[in-house]
Amino acid sequence: MTTGVGVLPAAIRRNHCNAGGCRKPRKVEPMPVPLKSGDVLRGRYRIRRVIGQGGMGCIYLADDQRLEGRQCALKEVEHDRTLPAEMVREAREQFLREATVLARLDHPNLPKVSDFFSIAARDYLVMDYVPGKDLRTLMLEAKQEGRFLFEVDVLNWAGQLANALIYLHSQDPPILHRDIKPSNLKVTPTGLLKLVDFGLVKLLAPGEVTITVLQGQGTALYTPLEQYGGDSGHTDARSDLYAFGATLYHLLTNQAPADARERFLNPQCLTPIRQINPDVSMRSERAILWAMGIHPDDRPESVERFRQSLLGDTPTIPRPVSKALTVGELLRLEPERALLWSAVGVSLVTLIITLAR
Numbered sequence: 001m002t003t004g005v006g007v008l009p010a011a012i013r014r015n016h017c018n019a020g021g022c023r024k025p026r027k028v029e030p031m032p033v034p035l036k037s038g039d040v041l042r043g044r045y046r047i048r049r050v051i052g053q054g055g056m057g058c059i060y061l062a063d064d065q066r067l068e069g070r071q072c073a074l075k076e077v078e079h080d081r082t083l084p085a086e087m088v089r090e091a092r093e094q095f096l097r098e099a100t101v102l103a104r105l106d107h108p109n110l111p112k113v114s115d116f117f118s119i120a121a122r123d124y125l126v127m128d129y130v131p132g133k134d135l136r137t138l139m140l141e142a143k144q145e146g147r148f149l150f151e152v153d154v155l156n157w158a159g160q161l162a163n164a165l166i167y168l169h170s171q172d173p174p175i176l177h178r179d180i181k182p183s184n185l186k187v188t189p190t191g192l193l194k195l196v197d198f199g200l201v202k203l204l205a206p207g208e209v210t211i212t213v214l215q216g217q218g219t220a221l222y223t224p225l226e227q228y229g230g231d232s233g234h235t236d237a238r239s240d241l242y243a244f245g246a247t248l249y250h251l252l253t254n255q256a257p258a259d260a261r262e263r264f265l266n267p268q269c270l271t272p273i274r275q276i277n278p279d280v281s282m283r284s285e286r287a288i289l290w291a292m293g294i295h296p297d298d299r300p301e302s303v304e305r306f307r308q309s310l311l312g313d314t315p316t317i318p319r320p321v322s323k324a325l326t327v328g329e330l331l332r333l334e335p336e337r338a339l340l341w342s343a344v345g346v347s348l349v350t351l352i353i354t355l356a357r
Contacts, residue, residue: 109164159316245291
């Protein structure tokens with residue numbers, strides 16, 4: 001998105017010019033014009049429609065004419081043309097470096113980047129199209145129906161997201177996502193979760209020197225305090241953990257968490273999860289609030305540690321949303337309640353046997 005300079009009132013503008021300080025107004029660049037349905041890029045990708053939009057361009061659903069039947073998502077980036085030419089050149093070089101790295105990634109919970117290219121002033125990243133609904137949509141649907149998402153579903157998604165982040169953070173150099181939130185997580189009809197937007201990805205170079213590829217600071221509700229410094233702030237894997245925890249908080253409560261700046265000023269403003277949704281297990285609440293520590297040192301040291309705290313050694317297998325819970329899933333979700341009911345059941349059986357004598 002481009003910005004312009006406001007126009008001075010006429011009298012002030014005349015006085016300013018008479019004093020020798022009049023400057024030519026900065027040209028206001030028009031908003032990027034979206035591609036039209038039917039447009040073909042590189043003789044291969046035929047645009048169907050816009051499926052997402054941001055300040056730097058659109059995301060399109062397209063047909064791959066070289067591979068019949070394949071649909072893909074084209075992420076468009078148009079850099080701010082009001083910036084100095086050197087800065088635009090550096091931004092485009094960074095985009096190409098990021099695209100090269102992303103194209104090498106191969107993980108079931110990440111959409112595959114298959115191509116990247118530039119046309120005039122716009123850069124494009126071609127990824128697998130992921131069918132299904134994003135988690136924000138599923139949460140809002142549950143809220144409209146007066147209910148919460150099932151904890152077993154949320155924990156299943158959490159396990160899959162953890163697997164994706166462990167993979168990203170284990171790259172050399174490590175890759176941070178920096179914009180984890182419900183709307184960037186999609187679930188396919190088979191229950192497979194995909195982390196779909198790489199818009200703010202950051203590569204960590206040796207010696208903690210950071211290379212920011214596509215500029216941004218994340219979404220306020222899920223952004224840790226250290227990320228508010230933009231590229232000058234020190235971020236590491238624990239920054240993604242904060243956004244991970246804040247996302248799970250929102251999904252389990254239908255209530256957005258207080259943002260990190262507000263919590264820094266008023267530590268008591270974050271309502272405990274079980275006060276909003278008493279059906280959430282104590283284990284989940286403890287782990288999520290740990291991940292949402294204001295200071296990075298107050299969070300788990302890694303996604304692996306957080307996953308262990310949240311899920312233990314339970315393997316994560318994609319499951320369709322709202323599938324009936326198994327006995328094993330119920331026991332894992334509420335071990336304290338399961339033990340209580342087991343004790344009640346044993347007592348009843350003992351009483352029946354005693355009376356039968």
